[in-house]
Amino acid sequence: KCGSLMLIKIGRFGKFLACSKYPDCKTTQPLVGSEEHQENLGNCPDCGHSLVAKRGRFGAFIACSNYPTCHFTQKNEKPTGIKCPKCESGDIVIKKSKRGKIFYACNKYPACDFSLWNKPTGEKCALCQSLMVEKGKKTLCSNSECPNSK
Known part of the structure; x- marks a missing residue:
């Protein structure tokens, strides 16, 4: 100006x-x-306009291009393809903590509070049936009380 x-x-x-x-x-x-990525990420389920990726104070998210008329938004979570072992109805997704560290959690939060710092493999532990995780080059059990977790 x-x-x-x-x-x-x-x-x-x-x-x-x-x-x-x-x-x-x-x-x-x-x-x-x-600026936001303007590639089409599908159509808005509320109004039918295209969805676009945006960044806000809580990180990346997907929103309707028809804002402010339409207020549709959804979290931009990356699925791992692994079912949550705690609630058995949710999926484990990749998230970022407040400080930017990657962790893995159930997408049904806050109803289900399952989370892991290490990447889940999708396999079950032979001893306790807990989820196996990658820690460095090793595959360990996510249950800290299981002998396979050491």
Whole structure:
């Protein structure tokens, strides 16, 4: 707006451009290349418009391109193809913690609180029938009381 140089800043949603005359000029705009992916991810179940990937303060998510008319959103969770051993109705998905560390949890949370730090293999332990996980190059039992977990 004021014609001054724009600077790259980092905010809670990532990088953006801000006026160098801040606080006198509060002009900001998204950094080119950091905007949402606009490829079609299917159609919105509520209104039929296309779904797009977006980033927000809680990470990546999928939303309707017809916002603000349609408020449909869903979490952008990557499935592992493994059923949850605790509730047996949910699937284990890949998630990121508040600090960015990857973990594996049931997609039925908060009804089911099953989670793992190590990658599940989908196999069951021969001794206790718990889920087996990869830890480094080893495959161990996820049950800490099982002899196969050491």
